[in-house]
Amino acid sequence: MSAPLRTFDIAGLSHIVYESRQEGAAEIVVVVPLYNYAHTIGEALASIVKQDFHPLSVIVVDDCSRDDGAQTAAGFLEQQQARFIEARVIRHDRNQGDGAQFRHRLEPRALPLHA
Secondary structure: OOOOOOOOOHHHHEEEEEEEEOOOOOOEEEEEEEOOOHHHHHHHHHHHHOOOOOOEEEEEEEOOOOOOHHHHHHHHHHHOHHHOOEEEEEEEOOOOOOOHHHHOOOOOOOOOOOO
């Protein structure tokens, strides 16, 4: 008999589609939820690229979309990798429902405090 699925154990139910890292630490991390929006994910990511915040990281979390949104996001981020300290596309292996994208654990980041 298998153990019941623990809904908060998201890390065991996903895989990394794309990842790039540069030296340094991001001051801002943007998490972009994705579910069947391959047709608009490029526009959403382009909006993030245009922001004035530096240094910046972005994490796209695809909740097991039926389209190719994760691959579209990965292709876009690969072309724009110089813009981000870290860029990552994570794809859930099965749909986790609304809000699951934000439950991914982000490794602790040392952020400077501005007075």
